[in-house]
Amino acid sequence: MYSNNKNLRFWVLLSIGLALGSCKKLVEVAPPITTVTGASVYNSDGTAIAALTNVYATMSTGGLYVGRNGLSEYAGLSADELTLYDGVPVSSTLSYYYTNKLFVGGTSSAGTELWSPNYNFLFLVNSAIESLNAANSLTPSIKQQLLGESYFLRAFFYFHLVNLFGDIPMPLTSNYKTNESLHKMPQSQIWQQIIADLKNSQSLLNANYLDGTLLSTTTERVRPTKGAATALLARAYLYTASYDSAQIQATNVINNATLYSLDTLNGVFLKNSNEAIWQLQPVQAGWNTPDAEVFIIPSTGPTNGSWPVYLSSSLLGSFEPGDQRRLQWVDSVVAAGNTYYYPFKYKSATFGNPVTEYEMMLRLGEQYLIRAEAEANGATGGIASAIADLNMIRNRAGLQPYIGNTGQEDILHAILHERQVELFTELGHRWLDLKRTSLVDSIMASVTPVKAAGAPWRPFQQIYPLPIKDLETDPNLNQNTGY
Numbered sequence: 001m002y003s004n005n006k007n008l009r010f011w012v013l014l015s016i017g018l019a020l021g022s023c024k025k026l027v028e029v030a031p032p033i034t035t036v037t038g039a040s041v042y043n044s045d046g047t048a049i050a051a052l053t054n055v056y057a058t059m060s061t062g063g064l065y066v067g068r069n070g071l072s073e074y075a076g077l078s079a080d081e082l083t084l085y086d087g088v089p090v091s092s093t094l095s096y097y098y099t100n101k102l103f104v105g106g107t108s109s110a111g112t113e114l115w116s117p118n119y120n121f122l123f124l125v126n127s128a129i130e131s132l133n134a135a136n137s138l139t140p141s142i143k144q145q146l147l148g149e150s151y152f153l154r155a156f157f158y159f160h161l162v163n164l165f166g167d168i169p170m171p172l173t174s175n176y177k178t179n180e181s182l183h184k185m186p187q188s189q190i191w192q193q194i195i196a197d198l199k200n201s202q203s204l205l206n207a208n209y210l211d212g213t214l215l216s217t218t219t220e221r222v223r224p225t226k227g228a229a230t231a232l233l234a235r236a237y238l239y240t241a242s243y244d245s246a247q248i249q250a251t252n253v254i255n256n257a258t259l260y261s262l263d264t265l266n267g268v269f270l271k272n273s274n275e276a277i278w279q280l281q282p283v284q285a286g287w288n289t290p291d292a293e294v295f296i297i298p299s300t301g302p303t304n305g306s307w308p309v310y311l312s313s314s315l316l317g318s319f320e321p322g323d324q325r326r327l328q329w330v331d332s333v334v335a336a337g338n339t340y341y342y343p344f345k346y347k348s349a350t351f352g353n354p355v356t357e358y359e360m361m362l363r364l365g366e367q368y369l370i371r372a373e374a375e376a377n378g379a380t381g382g383i384a385s386a387i388a389d390l391n392m393i394r395n396r397a398g399l400q401p402y403i404g405n406t407g408q409e410d411i412l413h414a415i416l417h418e419r420q421v422e423l424f425t426e427l428g429h430r431w432l433d434l435k436r437t438s439l440v441d442s443i444m445a446s447v448t449p450v451k452a453a454g455a456p457w458r459p460f461q462q463i464y465p466l467p468i469k470d471l472e473t474d475p476n477l478n479q480n481t482g483y
Helices: 006-020 041-043 045-060 071-078 093-098 115-134 140-165 187-204 225-239 242-254 290-295 324-328 364-376 382-396 406-421 428-435 440-451 466-472
Strands: 082-084 276-280 310-311 330-335 339-342 359-363
Touching: 041 045, 041 242, 045 115, 045 140, 045 276, 071 082, 071 310, 071 339, 071 428, 082 093, 082 440, 115 140, 140 187, 140 428, 187 225, 225 242, 225 276, 225 359, 225 364, 242 364, 276 364, 276 466, 290 339, 324 330, 324 406, 359 364, 364 406, 364 440, 382 406, 428 440
Parallel strands: none
Antiparallel strands: 082 310, 276 359, 310 339, 330 339
16 A cells, blocks of 8 residues: 555655654644645645555654554553553653643643644645645546545544644644634534534545555555544544434444454454454554554563553453453563563564554444443433443453443443443543543542652643643644643
């Protein structure tokens, strides 16, 4: 997928590198002439496809959503999933996330690391949407697919920005003059845009997975499809308490048995697994996934550098006896007399191994839990259907069917617990779940003092801070409360 034309790929990667390097701030972004923001890139099928393809390639290198210094690591530290190795300096960025002591000012920008990369990508996809809508020389089906991918990506990036930072600026153009003085938009309007973009992408994206030419189907699940847009839309509706709509969208994905089915626990995170709705293909030569590189601790134990995190006792204690996820998705090493447990969803962290795993971005297991939560909140099917969906995930984990109380509060608690042990260390699900269910204060009030040597939890820390440079450049921006 990433190398149909090696020369083309080199120049587009170079262009994207220049674009990302030029977009260090949300504001004051004048596009370089040589970047993929130029409309001429979208005048031929090959260059247009390459421009979007390399957005995925850049995402797959890590440092934003996956791998070291990515969302899974930062949000896992913020919540109660990960423990930071005690050899990591207290002045490090990871320590600030872990102890819930984020702050900006002076030399510290802790908490802002996921801001600029997301806005850099938004700059690129906004440019793509503008250029594709104006393009008249592309093959119609290719233009349609690329537009669908661009709307999907914009929704994906805004989904994470609004969940991490709250009210945010919402540039919908690549015009830097317009973007340099944006105000924050209320979260409700960001959600409206996310849902609108996903509906657009649903109508444009192909139902089947397409290869690098966008003209033929493939078994590679690395380009977004109509199913990916539907899955993310189901999540967006759940987060906005539109439970009937969440149930409908999740059902549409679940019922597509031709493409999707629950895989075995050891098969879920393999490349092109039956459960995969959207994955990122590894692009670092000789390696599988960035998550495996950072999470799988070698026999020598954790370090300040390459392997600074491991699973928390809180997460480990959440698994029920006999839960096969505890056996198959968790591993451990003993070093200096201490046992360190780490995520083992991805199992290949050896340089030179064959590529057998892709980073999972959207998967079917989450859709069952989305539908269960929507049903428990009053969507079609109600409590009985919610329990049935919950049991689909429990059964796959080797657990007995749910036998607890069947009141709404009890079922919602059971679903949240299942999300905790099913989706751990995957793109910050636990951190976002605590916030959207309004449990973050009660949970973190007990967790933070343990992580931070008695320091209290401060509720404003559930929203990350904005970068000082953007605040200085855009007079219409104001810092998030508490920072």
